[in-house]
Amino acid sequence: MCIAVFMWQAHPLYPFLLLFNRDEYHSRPTKPLGWWEGAEILGGRDEKAGGTWLASTTDGKFAFLTNFREVQSIPQAKSRGELPVRFLQSKKKPLDFAEEILTEADQYNGFNLVIVNIHSKSMVYVTNRSEGGKSIATEVSPGIHVLTNALLDSPWPKAQRLGHAFKELMDKYGEGELQMKEMADELMMDTTKDDEGLLPDIYPPETESHLSSIFIDTERPLGRYGTRSTSSLYVKSNGEVYFYERHLEKDLWKEQTVAYQIEK
Template sequence: MCIAVFLWQSHPLYPLLLFLNRDEYHKRATEALRWWEDGETMGGRDLVGGGTWLGCTRHGRLAFLTNFRETSSFPDAKSRGDLPLRYLQSQKSPAEFAEEIQEEVSLYNGFNLVVAHVLSKSMVYITNRPRHGDKLVTPVSPGIHVLSNANLDSPWPKCLRLREGFKQLLADNEGGEFPVKTMVEEVMTDTVKDQEPELPHVFTPETEYHLSSIFVDMLRPAGRYGTRSISALSIKSHGEVSFYERHLEQADDSWKEHTQHFVVQNQSFV
């Protein structure tokens, strides 16, 4: 189901810092982080639906997705992982893309989607499960945001823990280089769980309990489920991108990690 924390346009060194845990069934076929065949798009790939949960391009486009936690779903719904890919492979601005898909959001099960273009300092949040009175599309303001399986910045306890852990590391480093590995190893792997009164009460209390940690590992009726990968994406003010992924290998249940580096092309970050 995933959880992400990100810092947008409010750091002297990083226009964007993003950390995302992807939660999925261990048996679901997945491809690790790499450059895709088009040579422009980078990300992991869901080999069942063909899309991605997090990706970026050489030209400063970024998209990531989480599912919305709900008790019912449509078996014939379109694959949500196709939405980030469509944005990454388009030439539209975040706002233009959001407008394009508004008429079709009912064809998908519940989702949260963030699309951004770092060069133009534009980021929007799109959901087909808005809170009462909210819009489907909202510009994302500068600052720290957390996205899990409810609306953006919903105060679930795991989201508040993630925000505070991230905020503390930012404060400890006072605008300098951010300790990505520390964030991955100490915050994104946190297994602290919540007690029953604090849970969202969407699923059964037992299921909610196991889903209430930042790093998830549990058995569900359909098999082992939990955090399959931890991603860290940083973009510096001069355009240098570092995309780190620690992922669980399906073949031998071991954790592997690697990092891709590149510089955003064609425009400067002035």
Template structure:
């Protein structure tokens, strides 16, 4: 379970700004934010599935993923974490990539995937669990959006809280650069939980209650589960990228990682 809030193509200095919490079992082996072996891809890595939940590359490509909350699963399903990686390492436009993925969504358990190219101003949302009457593939409009474990911009209480808090921070910090790390910590470490009537009622109420906060921490029989990393990814109008991650290490300590670079070939590639 994860949650993210992002600003897309609606600010003069920041065409893209994302805060994202990744929730996972604490024992699941994970590699912190770093450049991958190809020298082009930047992100954390799930060492079990081999993919990523959030990444970008040197050419302005962005991809991030959340699981869809559901009670059933497909035996031997393909790893969802490879979907962001495939886009980041491809030459396809977001639309072309979405058309490719649309043909194979039945091979995966429920997912939400956002892929974008910042300089073509193209962002696409792909899900294999669309609302009734809606499409698998949707163009994302400029503005503020929240993605958790239901469809994009679903009105779950914690999604509404996150959007409201993020919007207030944008208003308070108008003009010039954002204090991104401070803003991220203001909204992404929120442990407020919802009461039973407000819960999505997909899982049992006691589980839903603990998952209803933005920052999650749950003791489970299989081991501790909760927010393993908190990320901030910003891209400025001149192609300056800052990728910050606060990561829960295997020894139980929180460690910080930051990468800065400037996007190459600032056209669609």
């Protein structure tokens, strides 16, 4: 299902920083963080459908995706994971690309997509499940935002917990250097579950309870499901990018970090 907290254009040293948990079935084949062969894309990769949930490029573009929690699905829908890849390979500005996606958004199951161009200081949010089921694209305002499996900044309890904890930690660090790995450890490993009365009430209560924590580890009808990876990513004002991932591989947690400079 995935959950992300991010800050956009609201810190003197970091125009963009992001913490992201990817939730997926443990059996789904996945490549960890790395440069894609034959492409200038850095990120993890879904080996089943070929897409990604979070990736970036050296020319200052970033994209991340969450699924929308819903009961009904479209048979033979296009893979949502292709949307970040298409943006990263596109030459279009975020809003222009978003407008293109809106024309075909009904071919996908519910998604939330955030696309970023650091050079143009543009961040756009796209979803095909806004009020009334409409598809929308909108510029994201500066500040702290949380994205779960509902609309951006929806007040789900887990989203509010993560947003508050993130703000408290940012207040603690102030305007100084951040320790993104430590932030990921402190914020994204939270296994606190919500009381039944606070659950979104989309799936059965027991399922909703298991999915109500920031870090998820549960059994579902198709097998073990939960947080497969935690990522932290930041862009510094000088164009330096730091991309850290902790991922689960055969029940062992492995870590890696990639740093690079955005091309001018």
